[in-house]
Amino acid sequence: MSDAPRLAEGFERIRDELRLPEAFPQTTLEEADRAAASPSPSLPDRTDLPLLTVDPPGSMDLDQALCIEERPRGFRVWYAIADVASFVQPGGAIDGEARRRGETLYLPDGRVPLHPPVLSEGAASLLPGVVRPAALWCVDLDSDGVTIGADVSRALVRSRERLDYDYVQAAVDTGTADGTLRLLPVVGGLRLALERERGGVSLPTPEQEVVAHGDGYRVEFRTPLPAETWNAQISLMTGMAAAAMMLDAEMGVLRTLPPAPPETLARVRRIASALGVDWPDGAGLGEVVASLDPKTPANAAFLKEATVLLRGAGYTAFNGEPPKNAVHAAVAAPYAHVTAPLRRLVDRYGTEVCLAVAAGVPVPEPVQEALESLPALMTGSGRRASAAERACLDLVEAFVLRDRVGQAFDAVVVDVEEGRPGGIVQITEPAVVARCDGEGLPLGEKVQVRLTRADLITREVRFSLA
DSSP states (O other): OOHHHHHHHHHHHHHHHHTOOOSOOHHHHHHHHHHHHSOOOOOOBOTTSOEEEEESTTOOOOOEEEEEEEETTEEEEEEEEEOGGGGOOTTSHHHHHHHHHOBOEEETTEEEOSSOHHIIIIITSOOBTSEEEEEEEEEEEETTSOEEEEEEEEEEEEEEEEEEHHHHHHHHHTTOOOTHHHHHHHHHHHHHHHHHHHTOOOOOOOEEEEEEETTEEEEEEEOOOHHHHHHHHHHHHHHHHHHHHHHHHTEEEEEEBOOOOHHHHHHHHHHHHHHTOOOOTTOOHHHHHHTOOTTSHHHHHHHHHHGGGGOOOEEEEEESSOOSOOEETTTTEEOOOOSOTTTBHHHHHHHHHHHHHHHTSOOOHHHHHHHTTHHHHHHHHHHHHHHHHHHHHHHHHHHHTTTOTTOEEEEEEEEEOTTSSOEEEEETTTTEEEEEEOSSOOTTSEEEEEEEEEETTTTEEEEEEO
């Protein structure tokens, strides 16, 4: 029997359980069709910029296009962001449905988009070879990668190429990269160094990913390529510039993360010591993880435990006095989401604030009125997205292991809880992370475990020490 129908049934059950949005209402689709057919707004023409996009293979909802120029004493980064607001009428059908959805959800068998595809994969997407309205950021950096100036304005742009991360990485590795691709690792590397200096952290933890396999799916561990990290630094840089604008204007919505409580930090430091991970006095978490190989069992366990230091992110909106706690602890600076408006609701509003501030004009009233409600909307959609991702991973894990109950596997203990028996183990083939029963699981060490449960209905996978 084909795997596809059974998995499709499981994915559909997840959609029902989480009450994920279904098809767009007809009124929303009709409004999107009209918006997509409207002529481009009259804006400054910057189609001369040799912009390119870097996204996962097959992506059609392209939020960002990039161009990096070398200057005598630094760099200039042009970052075009899809101008979703040009297609959305405040209070209209598209706006209302986007507020209900919050963000695009990605499931193995398809996505639940924030906007109708005629916009998100068509008229608003920065596809190559077509003219599109954009919020065009111009960020100047000195020779060390420090931001010395930032501006944003509306413009018409045209991306020249749609590239994926594998292509970019291969071009850099083989020495064939030129133009923006040659400078991306330079600027990205400088920004990474600055992140470590200010105490920021990017955890190099391998991520579980559901991928198509034959007529079904499997789970793999995937470590982000350096090209993805460099690209992410451009987005972070822009988000930091946006946050600075908002704070200066005393209006906006920030992505915030409070510092971890001292007792939590102390516990993670004890775990580092127990696992043999060197954490010098005065060093930040970012400095510690920068040199770790996540393939080493002890390092993998430490990185899993360290994620507790980065929990609790949220959104903070303000219109008046800026918030006292405006920093995102992982970024180690104020930060705002503005670079993915096709896929995340809050980015459209953040971009609108920055465009008004940069132009020296009042922020539009509908934007100001929406700010207060955004944190709750985004928190809800974020929880739904996390639950959908976890449920799909659990389902595929249970499916690939369904016929292997009773078999033994080599595993690494990546998480234990003080005062509670058992823990979390990670096996490599298939790429599964699940609970393991047993006393005294040795954190960061290899063990042999036996599969005791792989239930497709409850989506539970469970092991015990062999």
